[in-house]
Amino acid sequence: MGIVDAGTALHLAVALDGAPGGEPPPAVPAPLAVWADRAAEAERGLLDLLTLDDSHAPPPGAGFILGDTAGEAAERSREVALRQVTAAVALTRIGQLWGADLSGRDPDDPPPPPAGPPGSPAAGLYARAAAEGLSIRELAIRSLLRHTFVGTPAEVAARIDGNAQTGAADGYILAGHLNPVGFDEFTDRVVPHLQERGVLRTAYTEGATLRENLGLTARQPSAVR
Numbered sequence: 001m002g003i004v005d006a007g008t009a010l011h012l013a014v015a016l017d018g019a020p021g022g023e024p025p026p027a028v029p030a031p032l033a034v035w036a037d038r039a040a041e042a043e044r045g046l047l048d049l050l051t052l053d054d055s056h057a058p059p060p061g062a063g064f065i066l067g068d069t070a071g072e073a074a075e076r077s078r079e080v081a082l083r084q085v086t087a088a089v090a091l092t093r094i095g096q097l098w099g100a101d102l103s104g105r106d107p108d109d110p111p112p113p114p115a116g117p118p119g120s121p122a123a124g125l126y127a128r129a130a131a132e133g134l135s136i137r138e139l140a141i142r143s144l145l146r147h148t149f150v151g152t153p154a155e156v157a158a159r160i161d162g163n164a165q166t167g168a169a170d171g172y173i174l175a176g177h178l179n180p181v182g183f184d185e186f187t188d189r190v191v192p193h194l195q196e197r198g199v200l201r202t203a204y205t206e207g208a209t210l211r212e213n214l215g216l217t218a219r220q221p222s223a224v225r
Contacts, residue, residue, distance in 0.1 A: 010164045010199045011171035011214060014042055014050045014183045015061045045187035046201050048214060051173070061173030062148035066185055070151050077150045080177045081141045090140035097122050097143070107137040146175065157193030164199050 016038055035052060042050040065080060067073030085093075087107040095102040098114045099122070105112070111129050114122035129139045149156040163169040176182020194200035207213040 009170070009215075010160070010194065012045075012047045012174060012200065013061075013171070014038075014045075014047055014174040014176070014186075016050060016052050041184060041187060043204075045183070045191050046204060047174075048171070061146065061175040063146045063175045063177060064149040064156060064186060064190070065147050065177065066151070066153055066156065066189055068152065070155065073150045073152060073155075077147050081145055081147070082137075084177070085137060085141045085144055087137065089144075090137040093140040093144060094136050097125060102136065105136065107140075108135045110134070111136045111139055147177075148172075153189035154193055157190050157197060160190075160194060161197045161199045 016035070039050060065073050065077040067076050090107045091102045091105060094111055098111070098116075100112075100115065102112075110133075111126060114120065114126050116122045125139060125143065128134070128142075134142070149159055151159070160172070174183055174186060176186065191200065195202050205213060205215070211218070
């Protein structure tokens with residue numbers, strides 16, 4: 001593990017993307033005070049920015065599930081997936097990908113062969129389901145959810161740090177599984193580990209531009225011809 005400049009090595013954002021995993025949107029949108037509180041929480045975690053999206057689509061970005069042990073995190077990830085991707089959501093999702101009505105099928109059964117050509121995306125998913133023994137619901141979970149980081153806070157921080165050190169990724173948009181409050185756990189449990197590793201800032205810098213606040217080098221003016 002190498003120590004890098006805390007102001008430039010890693011950039012984190014959080015996406016508050018409505019109701020994740022196909023859950024129905026709330027009948028009444030959250031009041032403005034809720035989103036203001038979430039913005040304050042992002043600032044407490046010293047994140048770069050947060051995005052608000054009330055489309056209620058499955059969230060983009062890097063999802064995270066934490067536990068006190070790796071086994072607990074894995075079990076929690078499974079429980080969250082089953083809670084977010086209901087039987088109806090799974091049948092609708094795979095039915096859309098297959099171009100077929102699967103509403104009468106058991107979501108715990110294997111998916112039926114798709115009608116598309118062998119090289120189609122549906123054919124690829126079907127081959128994956130057959131190879132791994134996945135049910136319709138399990139395949140829907142794979143296609144809908146992005147639990148990018150699953151583990152203890154220290155393990156998640158180590159993976160993020162490792163990706164930053166190797167250049168695999170210098171930043172993520174975080175997507176908690178309980179929006180809009182799901183990233184509190186990341187702020188409290190993962191951010192301190194990232195700070196100890198020297199990969200995440202311990203305070204905001206006071207730059208005059210967004211480029212400076214992100215720790216980027218000044219852009220050189222183009223040569224005049």
